[in-house]
Amino acid sequence: MVDYLYRCPEGHETTHAAAMGDAAPRASCHCGQDARRAFTAPMLGGARRASHGAIERAQASAENPAVVRSAPTVSAPAAPTDPRHAMLPRP
Ligand SMILES: [Zn+2]
Incomplete structure (x- = not known):
């Protein structure tokens, strides 16, 4: 379903939901x-705040990418807490 916008001569705007391509040319x-x-x-303007910010950051980084001076640090993965992992065969 798509929301279609209708505007009367007085300037009131209303929306009506209809299947895509199935909108009536006029509404009351x-x-x-x-x-x-x-x-x-x-x-336009319909995106949520979080995704709108992500889109703006992506567009900004496309034109002016951030300069990285060092590789990101990666911490070691956490040891498994399940004791059955110790019984698994080792390579
Ligand atoms: Zn009206």
Whole structure:
């Protein structure tokens, strides 16, 4: 389902959910007038805050990547806590 935007001559905006490509060209507004379908840029401002920040960081790093001066430190993996791991064959 896709939310389609409709705008009446008074400027009221309403959305109606319909299957993709199945939107009616007109819908009724709450003020009683006939609302015409409005076209908007897809998904602008619709992203969640967390993903919006991630997208902005990805776009910023694409143009100005951060300079890395050393390799990241990796800690040793934690030893298994299950005692059955000690019984496994060793290479
Ligand atoms: Zn209206």
